[in-house]
Amino acid sequence: SWNWRFAPRTSSILTGSWQRTTGDDRDESDYWYVQALIQRQIYTNLNSSLAYRHPRQVSDDDENEYVENSLIARVTATF
Numbered sequence: 001s002w003n004w005r006f007a008p009r010t011s012s013i014l015t016g017s018w019q020r021t022t023g024d025d026r027d028e029s030d031y032w033y034v035q036a037l038i039q040r041q042i043y044t045n046l047n048s049s050l051a052y053r054h055p056r057q058v059s060d061d062d063e064n065e066y067v068e069n070s071l072i073a074r075v076t077a078t079f
Contacts, residue, residue, distance in 0.1 A: 038050050052071055055068050
């Protein structure tokens with residue numbers, strides 16, 4: 001992962017992961033994802049973030065393959 005604070009209350013976070021799985025019948029699956037997130041502290045107890053996530057699984061078995069694109073918006077308040 002990589003975290004960069006480019007303003008006093010704003011930062012960006014880039015993460016990624018990769019995993020290979022081998023099944024009983026020697027089928028292999030590769031799962032990986034990348035995510036880019038921007039996070040902002042609005043007030044002391046109020047934060048917001050916007051993230052784009054792209055996971056993908058490639059497999060010898062076509063039924064186990066998938067691709068996803070998601071956009072996630074969050075607002076978090078602490079009391």
